[in-house]
Amino acid sequence: MKRKSRGAFLFLTPSVLLLLIFFIVPIILTICFAFTNMALTGSAARNLQFIGFQNFTNMFQDPDFRISVWRTLVFLIFSAVIGQVVLGFILALLMKEKNVTFRRIIGIIVIAGWVTPEIVVAFCMVAFFSDNGSLNQIIGWFGISPVSWLFSFPMVSVIIANIWHGTAFSMMVYQSALDEIPKDIEEAATIDGASNFKILSYITIPMVKGSIVTNMMLVTLQTLGVFTLIYTMTGGGPGTATQTLPVFMYNQAFVNYQFGYGTAISLVLLVIGIVASLFYMKSMKVKV
Amino acid sequence: MVKHRLQRNIQYGILVVLGLCFLLPLFWILLASFDTNAQQGIRFPNFTLDNFSAVLGDSGNLRSFGVGIILSGGQATLVVLASVLAAYPLSRYEMRFKKSFLLSILFMTALPITAVMVPVFQMFLFFKLQNSIFATMLFLTSSSLPYGIWMMKSFMDSVPIDLEEAAWIDGASVWGGLRRIVAPLMLPGIATIAIFTFSGSWGNFFVPYILLQTPEKLPASVTIYQFFGSHGMVEYGRLAAFSLLYTMPSVVLYMFSQRYMSKGFSMGGATKG
Numbered sequence: 001m002k003r004k005s006r007g008a009f010l011f012l013t014p015s016v017l018l019l020l021i022f023f024i025v026p027i028i029l030t031i032c033f034a035f036t037n038m039a040l041t042g043s044a045a046r047n048l049q050f051i052g053f054q055n056f057t058n059m060f061q062d063p064d065f066r067i068s069v070w071r072t073l074v075f076l077i078f079s080a081v082i083g084q085v086v087l088g089f090i091l092a093l094l095m096k097e098k099n100v101t102f103r104r105i106i107g108i109i110v111i112a113g114w115v116t117p118e119i120v121v122a123f124c125m126v127a128f129f130s131d132n133g134s135l136n137q138i139i140g141w142f143g144i145s146p147v148s149w150l151f152s153f154p155m156v157s158v159i160i161a162n163i164w165h166g167t168a169f170s171m172m173v174y175q176s177a178l179d180e181i182p183k184d185i186e187e188a189a190t191i192d193g194a195s196n197f198k199i200l201s202y203i204t205i206p207m208v209k210g211s212i213v214t215n216m217m218l219v220t221l222q223t224l225g226v227f228t229l230i231y232t233m234t235g236g237g238p239g240t241a242t243q244t245l246p247v248f249m250y251n252q253a254f255v256n257y258q259f260g261y262g263t264a265i266s267l268v269l270l271v272i273g274i275v276a277s278l279f280y281m282k283s284m285k286v287k288v
Numbered sequence: 289m290v291k292h293r294l295q296r297n298i299q300y301g302i303l304v305v306l307g308l309c310f311l312l313p314l315f316w317i318l319l320a321s322f323d324t325n326a327q328q329g330i331r332f333p334n335f336t337l338d339n340f341s342a343v344l345g346d347s348g349n350l351r352s353f354g355v356g357i358i359l360s361g362g363q364a365t366l367v368v369l370a371s372v373l374a375a376y377p378l379s380r381y382e383m384r385f386k387k388s389f390l391l392s393i394l395f396m397t398a399l400p401i402t403a404v405m406v407p408v409f410q411m412f413l414f415f416k417l418q419n420s421i422f423a424t425m426l427f428l429t430s431s432s433l434p435y436g437i438w439m440m441k442s443f444m445d446s447v448p449i450d451l452e453e454a455a456w457i458d459g460a461s462v463w464g465g466l467r468r469i470v471a472p473l474m475l476p477g478i479a480t481i482a483i484f485t486f487s488g489s490w491g492n493f494f495v496p497y498i499l500l501q502t503p504e505k506l507p508a509s510v511t512i513y514q515f516f517g518s519h520g521m522v523e524y525g526r527l528a529a530f531s532l533l534y535t536m537p538s539v540v541l542y543m544f545s546q547r548y549m550s551k552g553f554s555m556g557g558a559t560k561g
Contacts, residue, residue: 023434029410123531225401
């Protein structure tokens with residue numbers, strides 16, 4: 001029995017107020033401030049002006065902006081799509097129907113990376129990739145001379161760090177999706193002589209397609225917002241080598257104090273996020 | 289059959305290698321935390337607890353843990369309270385804007401919070417709220433509210449309405465029914481949301497880093513960064529010990545949440561018989 005509300009909608013007040021103040025207002029402010037020359041220092045600080053699309057024209061001409069869009073894309077594709085989504089799926093698939101204890105141990109190790117706070121992940125990874133770090137120790141056993149990973153391959157380092165931190169989530173999503181596939185379907189295909197590859201591409205993947213799409217959108221959205229990991233591992237450097245959009249936004253707003261410009265970058269980030277969010281909701285096919 | 293067994297062994301082999309790759313960075317932090325002369329590489333230490341006693345003996349570190357607990361605990365409490373209240377009408381009543389409200393909530397769960405930090409900082413500056421732990425807590429609360437409301441609503445949907453109706457017949461008010469019947473039955477769900485919120489906030493670096501300034505008000509997540517950001521990464525052992533202590537609550541809470549999760553969905557049985 002569902003009743004018509006009389007006063008119960010009042011229960012929504014605290015949530016609505018909080019969301020309004022800290023979510024809706026900042027989004028509206030982003031849209032307004034992005035068209036101003038707001039700054040914390042200099043003449044613009046005293047003399048706030050509406051400057052139209054100036055920030056955006058500057059932005060699209062700024063080589064730093066263009067390259068950070070590119071880096072964000074590289075980071076998304078390699079650490080979110082290829083890294084977490086594919087590696088998570090491979091892990092879930094390999095762990096299927098394996099020894100229970102073995103499954104648990106591997107599961108715990110992968111999940112440990114996910115439970116670890118981002119800032120600790122960054123610290124572990126800085127040590128791991130450092131000149132005297134574990135990675136160089138290991139490649140040393142094979143006679144390879146040490147590499148300055150964080151200087152020579154900074155993007156690779158942050159991508160691997162993000163994969164290490166995030167893969168468990170995808171793995172868990174796929175594990176529960178794979179568990180839902182009725183066993184007899186795959187067994188029947190095996191009896192009919194289908195190869196493992198055929199079973200995977202014609203039965204398993206189509207049956208978990210929904211979770212793959214939803215998970216991919218969610219992981220992409222999370223990765224789009226990644227700031228802490230990159231900022232604390234490399235500070236966006238060396239130079240600007242790992243400056244993705246969130247780091248670029250931070251540097252413009254909080255290091256150079258160009259708030260108008262920083263907000264314009266936020267707006268770009270927000271629009272990408274909104275588009276991805278809409279796709280995500282579409283992929284969920286929610287009923288409310 | 290032989291081919292099949294070979295295939296299985298290869299699969300086990302790949303899993304072992306992947307597992308080792310995932311283990312290695314963690315293994316280092318474990319070893320380094322017990323080693324007073326720890327370096328960046330892996331080596332077996334002469335086990336000592338000196339690093340831990342040094343970290344725990346520093347009042348600044350302890351205070352940062354305290355601030356973290358206040359910030360995350362306060363946030364988790366507020367999220368639970370606000371989302372239980374919000375979930376009730378969303379789960380139990382017909383309302384005109386319910387569908388669009390729920391869709392906007394779902395939409396907000398997916399938005400990257402990073403994108404609004406610049407205007408939020410300006411808002412805090414304008415209202416002179418920067419460096420206020422309470423205001424930071426409120427912002428964190430609203431950032432995890434969409435997820436909290438969405439989860440809470442689905443948990444509440446699975447609490448049968450019959451029980452509540454029985455309570456109303458016995459003379460309970462709407463509020464009384466929520467407090468005495470629905471909320472207790474939802475405890476596993478509430479615990480899950482509280483734990484997720486707490487852990488998320490405990491590990492959050494960006495928000496307190498932007499919104500708080502004075503060292504006394506910084507939670508452990510920011511203190512740890514200043515440790516390795518400004519001291520030139522000298523004392524790896526202490527830093528590893530600090531990291532490990534700081535990670536512990538997340539690990540313990542995750543284990544708790546697993547227990548609640550497995551129990552959480554069996555409450556439909558309450559109306560049987």
